[in-house]
Amino acid sequence: MKLLLTIELSDKTKKEITDQLSDLKKTYPQFQWEPVEDYSILVHSFEESIEPKMVINKLEPALYDKEPFYLYADAVNLTIHNKITLYLNFRREKGIEKISKDIKEQFQIAQSPERYVPRLILANYKIPSKQQYFVIKKRLANLEIDLSFKINRLSLFKENKKIYTFKLL
Numbered sequence: 001m002k003l004l005l006t007i008e009l010s011d012k013t014k015k016e017i018t019d020q021l022s023d024l025k026k027t028y029p030q031f032q033w034e035p036v037e038d039y040s041i042l043v044h045s046f047e048e049s050i051e052p053k054m055v056i057n058k059l060e061p062a063l064y065d066k067e068p069f070y071l072y073a074d075a076v077n078l079t080i081h082n083k084i085t086l087y088l089n090f091r092r093e094k095g096i097e098k099i100s101k102d103i104k105e106q107f108q109i110a111q112s113p114e115r116y117v118p119r120l121i122l123a124n125y126k127i128p129s130k131q132q133y134f135v136i137k138k139r140l141a142n143l144e145i146d147l148s149f150k151i152n153r154l155s156l157f158k159e160n161k162k163i164y165t166f167k168l169l
Helices: 011-027 052-063 094-106 130-142
Strands: 005-010 040-046 069-080 084-089 119-125 150-152 151-158 159-165
Touching: 011 130, 040 094, 040 119, 052 094, 052 151, 052 159, 069 094, 069 130, 084 130, 119 130
Parallel strands: none
Antiparallel strands: 005 040, 005 151, 069 084, 069 150, 084 119, 151 159
């Protein structure tokens, strides 16, 4: 199984998200909504062949001087590939961009020109008709999300089990 470095959301934050999305969930009950208890924001996914102990040993120096930061929800958007995916987008945050960059340097991963954008996956659904797609896009554009929260730790997971927590200064 892959190792995942994530931002875990507090129960309070999960409730705020659920409350603000309740009308959207009622409008689209046919979507496959992510379980609230699984809400987390992926920071980095590591190859399956990497040992957890080695990842922890490399992440500790990469994260030791990082300070807590806030994430501010921006909008609910969607992407289309083999299905549509709804996600909660967050504003650009230099703290998490720096963490992402330092992790890539520490693990000697090629830097892409794209900056890291925190996202929380909310739901999946089959590809809708063009008309349905535009209706969904319009509803999402009119949806206002008012959410911010402090990030002071990152968690490393393997097989949906937390194996380590990194505290930010």
